[in-house]
Amino acid sequence: MTRTLLHSFDPPAESPVAGPTVDLEVSSIEDAGIREVLQTPGTAYGAWSLLDTLLTPTGAGTPFIFKEPLGQAREVKVALSGLFGRFVARAYLERYFNLSIFAHLGSRVIDLDRRRKIKVKRLSRGDLPDWIACASDLSSLTVAEAKGCHDVGGPAKALDRAWAQAKRIDVTVKDRKVSVKRIAIATRWGMAAAGPSDAFLSARDPVDEGDPIEPKDQDSLFIGLLRLHIANLIKPLGHAELAGALQRLTHQPFPQRLQDDLGRARALLDAAPVREVEKATALGGLIGGVVTRAGPITEADVAPADQEALARLNLRPIFVGIDRDLIRAAIDAEPQAVRTRVVQAARPDEFARSDRAGGWIIPVGEERRIKGST
Incomplete structure (x- = not known):
C-alpha cells in the first residue's frame, strides 16, 4: 500500500521526484526495516512488522500519518522516531536513488580494503553517519544519515543535524579523498491526534568532489562495501563464521x-x-535464515511444517537470504561477476521481493516454503 509524505529537496533542481509529495510502499519500508535491524548491532525485534498497523487506516495513496504519537515518554519517542526514520530513509534511498548495498558505521573508522589502504576516515568528533552505500552495479558511492523527529515547526532542525553528521567522514584511497554523494534525510512524523498533522520528508544532497582513483582501487572499494553488506546481513541469520570471514577480507593487509x-x-x-x-x-540457492516478529531463528532448521505453524500464529515468518553465487563473487573480488550475477538474480517472483543486490525477502507459510538442498 502506497503512502505519501510532503517532500522537499536541496538543491531543488536535483530532486528525484516531481511535485510536492513523495510516495513509498509500506511493504518497501518494512523490507528496509528488516534489513536495517538485521544489519545493525542491537535488538533483533521485528519492529518493521508493526508499521502498517500504526498508520491511520485511510487507504492507498493517503498521507503517511500515525494514529497516535510514538509513545508517551520522551525516551520512547526519540528511540522509535530514530528507528522508523532509518526505515523510511532507507526505503527512500533504495527507490529513488537506486541504492541497494549498505555498510553501517559505528563509532570507529572501518577498512574497506586495508591492503589497498581504502578506508573510512573520521573528520570530527561526534556520531558518524548511518551508512556508506552504493548501487548494485557498484557505482554511486554515497554517505547518508537519517533522522526522525516530532518538531512542530518541521524537519529543518533535524535535517541540519543530519547534514552535520553526514560531513563527519571521508572515504579515502591511499589518504586521498574520493568523490561521494552526501545525503541527509529528515522525516517529521504526522499524527492523527496530539501532534503535527502533516508528515514531511526532507533531503539535502550535494556531491562532494574528490580525487580520481585507479580503476582497481575503485573496484576494491565497492567490493569491500559489498562484503560488509553481506556479512552484516547474514551474521544474525546463523552464519556468524562466514560473516567473520568476509569481514576479515576487508582488513587483512598481508598478501x-x-x-x-x-x-x-x-x-x-x-x-x-x-x-x-x-x-x-x-530463484537459485540462497544463504540466509527465517525471521519472525520476535527476531531471527538461528538454533535449528525451520521445517516446512514449522513455517506453516509460525504463519498460523501470525508471527509473520519470512526468509531473508542472499544469492550464494553473489557471495562467492564477493569473496573472489570479481566486480564484473558481481554485476552479472545481480542482474541474473533479480528475476521477479510472485512472492519473493528482491533488493536488487542479490538479496531476497520471502514470506513463508502455506503458499511458500523454504527447503534445504545439498
Whole structure:
C-alpha cells in the first residue's frame, strides 16, 4: 500500500521526484526495516512488522500519518522516531536513488580494503553517519544519515543535524579523498491526534568532489562495501563464521594471510546450508535464515511444517537470504561477476521481493516454503 509524505529537496533542481509529495510502499519500508535491524548491532525485534498497523487506516495513496504519537515518554519517542526514520530513509534511498548495498558505521573508522589502504576516515568528533552505500552495479558511492523527529515547526532542525553528521567522514584511497554523494534525510512524523498533522520528508544532497582513483582501487572499494553488506546481513541469520570471514577480507593487509583468509571464506561458503524456495524456478540457492516478529531463528532448521505453524500464529515468518553465487563473487573480488550475477538474480517472483543486490525477502507459510538442498 502506497503512502505519501510532503517532500522537499536541496538543491531543488536535483530532486528525484516531481511535485510536492513523495510516495513509498509500506511493504518497501518494512523490507528496509528488516534489513536495517538485521544489519545493525542491537535488538533483533521485528519492529518493521508493526508499521502498517500504526498508520491511520485511510487507504492507498493517503498521507503517511500515525494514529497516535510514538509513545508517551520522551525516551520512547526519540528511540522509535530514530528507528522508523532509518526505515523510511532507507526505503527512500533504495527507490529513488537506486541504492541497494549498505555498510553501517559505528563509532570507529572501518577498512574497506586495508591492503589497498581504502578506508573510512573520521573528520570530527561526534556520531558518524548511518551508512556508506552504493548501487548494485557498484557505482554511486554515497554517505547518508537519517533522522526522525516530532518538531512542530518541521524537519529543518533535524535535517541540519543530519547534514552535520553526514560531513563527519571521508572515504579515502591511499589518504586521498574520493568523490561521494552526501545525503541527509529528515522525516517529521504526522499524527492523527496530539501532534503535527502533516508528515514531511526532507533531503539535502550535494556531491562532494574528490580525487580520481585507479580503476582497481575503485573496484576494491565497492567490493569491500559489498562484503560488509553481506556479512552484516547474514551474521544474525546463523552464519556468524562466514560473516567473520568476509569481514576479515576487508582488513587483512598481508598478501599471504589474505590468501589463507580467502581459502577459509570459500570453504565456509561451501559448507553453509543452501536454501531454496519451493515452486520458484526463478530463484537459485540462497544463504540466509527465517525471521519472525520476535527476531531471527538461528538454533535449528525451520521445517516446512514449522513455517506453516509460525504463519498460523501470525508471527509473520519470512526468509531473508542472499544469492550464494553473489557471495562467492564477493569473496573472489570479481566486480564484473558481481554485476552479472545481480542482474541474473533479480528475476521477479510472485512472492519473493528482491533488493536488487542479490538479496531476497520471502514470506513463508502455506503458499511458500523454504527447503534445504545439498
